[in-house]
Amino acid sequence: xxTRTLLAVALRRWYVLLLGxxxxxxxxxxxxxxxxxxxxxxxxxxxxxxxPNPLRANADDLVATASALVVRANGGTxxxxxxxxxxxxxxxxxxxxxxxxxxxxxxxxTTSIPDPVIIVEVTGPDQTDVLAQTARxxxxxxxxxxELQDQLGITxxxxxxxxxxxxxxxxxxxxxxxxxxxxxAAGIGLLLTALMLYATHKRWPLxxxxxxxxxxxxxx
Numbered sequence: 001x002x003t004r005t006l007l008a009v010a011l012r013r014w015y016v017l018l019l020g021x022x023x024x025x026x027x028x029x030x031x032x033x034x035x036x037x038x039x040x041x042x043x044x045x046x047x048x049x050x051x052p053n054p055l056r057a058n059a060d061d062l063v064a065t066a067s068a069l070v071v072r073a074n075g076g077t078x079x080x081x082x083x084x085x086x087x088x089x090x091x092x093x094x095x096x097x098x099x100x101x102x103x104x105x106x107x108x109x110t111t112s113i114p115d116p117v118i119i120v121e122v123t124g125p126d127q128t129d130v131l132a133q134t135a136r137x138x139x140x141x142x143x144x145x146x147e148l149q150d151q152l153g154i155t156x157x158x159x160x161x162x163x164x165x166x167x168x169x170x171x172x173x174x175x176x177x178x179x180x181x182x183x184x185a186a187g188i189g190l191l192l193t194a195l196m197l198y199a200t201h202k203r204w205p206l207x208x209x210x211x212x213x214x215x216x217x218x219x220x
Contacts, residue, residue: 024189062116
């Protein structure tokens with residue numbers, strides 16, 4: 001079937017074309033629903049002490065304080081231990097949630113926390129909500145640190161936090177694969193529509209228009 005014939009069939013069998021395009025739109029929208037984009041934010045909070053060289057502060061005391069802050073952030077419960085400190089919420093299949101935990105490099109069966117580093121993770125379907133929740137969790141850690149030091153009567157060399165990155169960053173996970181899936185669904189839908197038109201033409205071919213030649217009367 002030539003392109004010209006296909007266009008002619010599409011015009012004559014417009015209802016087949018309309019049905020194919022409608023099914024293509026439905027399939028594309030289903031791909032959008034079944035493959036949502038997940039937004040993720042990860043921020044590390046490092047505890048430091050106000051001193052000439054904060055990095056030389058007593059690491060054990062800082063780790064103990066970081067542990068207390070994590071317990072407060074989680075409402076007194078212990079965060080689930082992972083096999084690697086690089087494990088993410090999305091990697092564990094959690095696409096809408098948050099977690100505050102210590103950076104534990106000891107593996108799944110042992111505990112090793114050499115540095116007072118707190119990891120704040122947030123995932124969700126909305127970028128604005130993820131940013132807002134990340135900012136709230138970071139602010140809560142700062143508030144808890146200030147409150148803890150006030151309760152202990154610490155007025156000098158108070159601990160403070162350093163963020164990495166300094167401003168929360170958002171990563172969109174699944175955006176590229178979702179675009180490819182939508183393009184694939186649209187392409188398959190258009191191909192099937194063309195095949196439907198071809199099958200219709202084979203079953204009920206268009207009537208051929210014939211032209212009767214005009215014979216001139218040459219008799220006088």
